[in-house]
Amino acid sequence: MGANxxxxxxxxxLAWIGLYQRQGHEVAxxxxxxxxxxxxxxxxxxxxxxxxxAGLMESRRGVGAGWSLTxxxxxxxxxxxxxxxxxxxxxxxxxxxxxxxxxxxxxxxPALQGIYExxxxxxRHELARVTLENVLRDVLAAPRY
Amino acid sequence: MGANxxxxxxxxxLAWIGLYQRQGHEVAxxxxxxxxxxxxxxxxxxxxxxxxxAGLMESRRGVGAGWSLTxxxxxxxxxxxxxxxxxxxxxxxxxxxxxxxxxxxxxxxPALQGIYExxxxxxRHELARVTLENVLRDVLAAPRY
DNA sequence: ACCTGTTGCAACCTTTGCTGTTACGACTAA
DNA sequence: TTAGTCGTAACAGCAAAGGTTGCAACAGGT
Numbered sequence: 001m002g003a004n005x006x007x008x009x010x011x012x013x014l015a016w017i018g019l020y021q022r023q024g025h026e027v028a029x030x031x032x033x034x035x036x037x038x039x040x041x042x043x044x045x046x047x048x049x050x051x052x053x054a055g056l057m058e059s060r061r062g063v064g065a066g067w068s069l070t071x072x073x074x075x076x077x078x079x080x081x082x083x084x085x086x087x088x089x090x091x092x093x094x095x096x097x098x099x100x101x102x103x104x105x106x107x108x109x110p111a112l113q114g115i116y117e118x119x120x121x122x123x124r125h126e127l128a129r130v131t132l133e134n135v136l137r138d139v140l141a142a143p144r145y
Numbered sequence: 146m147g148a149n150x151x152x153x154x155x156x157x158x159l160a161w162i163g164l165y166q167r168q169g170h171e172v173a174x175x176x177x178x179x180x181x182x183x184x185x186x187x188x189x190x191x192x193x194x195x196x197x198x199a200g201l202m203e204s205r206r207g208v209g210a211g212w213s214l215t216x217x218x219x220x221x222x223x224x225x226x227x228x229x230x231x232x233x234x235x236x237x238x239x240x241x242x243x244x245x246x247x248x249x250x251x252x253x254x255p256a257l258q259g260i261y262e263x264x265x266x267x268x269r270h271e272l273a274r275v276t277l278e279n280v281l282r283d284v285l286a287a288p289r290y
Numbered sequence: 291a292c293c294t295g296t297t298g299c300a301a302c303c304t305t306t307g308c309t310g311t312t313a314c315g316a317c318t319a320a
Numbered sequence: 321t322t323a324g325t326c327g328t329a330a331c332a333g334c335a336a337a338g339g340t341t342g343c344a345a346c347a348g349g350t
Contacts, residue, residue, distance in 0.1 A: 002147020002149060002306095003234055003235055004236075004307080004308060005237040005239055005240060005309090008239060011253070012243065012249065012250075012253050016247075019249060029325065035244060035247075037250065038239060038243050039240075040310050042310075042311070045328090049326095049328090060325085061318060061324095061325060061326050061327085062318025062324075063318060063323060063325070064318085064319060064320090065324070090148055091148055091149075093150060093153055094154065095339095096183040098182050099182075104284055105157075105181045105182065107284035107287030110283070112153055112156060112280070115275055115280070123264065126263070135257070139252035139256045147308080149336080150337085174296065176296085185338080187341090188337095190296095190298070191338095205346095206345075207347025207348055208293095208295050209296085210347075294350105296347095298345075299342105299345100300342090302341085303339085304338085304340105305336105309335105312330085312332105313331105315326105315327085316325100316327075316328105317324105318325090
């Protein structure tokens, strides 16, 4: 499957910023987050831009600029992040319309539509059960050697 | 997300073959299924080949060749089909290893791994609740005009 | 023994989406 | 005015999905 890492990187960034703010800093830069996630600052800015559009973040420009959270980590769920950065359905329909003269070709899309919607609703429910606070707790619980 | 239509096309093919066999035919050809799904026979043969590897189908060659089910539609679930044609995780980790010297970079992958596994387990459970018999019933229940 | 219809499979192309990178204007604190 | 950071466009590289063509392998009918 064309699985991507957008949810992973976004969760990483949010956990990083949350921890950083807890340590007394006001804002975090895309450069700092990119270093931790081992990627390019522009990738981070693009993702955080989508989170800002969803109301989860705000950014300041100019000298001493950077990113900050608009809510506590405990009130942000993986569902909020998922919907912000990973839109679109889990399963795609046919690329070309099936043969509408065939009984199966005619009925398959409505049938699968209903089934897929139920499954995606369950997925959203699961994502909504995990907060970024939970994620950060698990992150800090990783054993160090 | 890079959603693909493999599960959709495979379910379409299975429902088509199941109905066709119920009408007294022994085998179905990739040509017939491709016509119903409005795609190329080779695409169908590739997908059905993966279902055969999973033990859900068998194929005959030569004149009068084609595809047939090895089980009743009622004993095939969407999970069987999903695992046969759509392997790999739902969410990807970072492409490059995060900074292991950073607390978040160090703990993020184990943390997300555990969370993702739970979510995928729930997804599999949901897929397992739907049989191809259910799918075919819904297909035939589509209103005709 | 040949002909015919179908699968099995390799090779290639196009499209799409994600990721990474460079570049540069916009903005703001000092 | 300067310096540091965001905002965003543009482009390249890569991978996966889907479509297409071509052909060998196979098996039933004649």
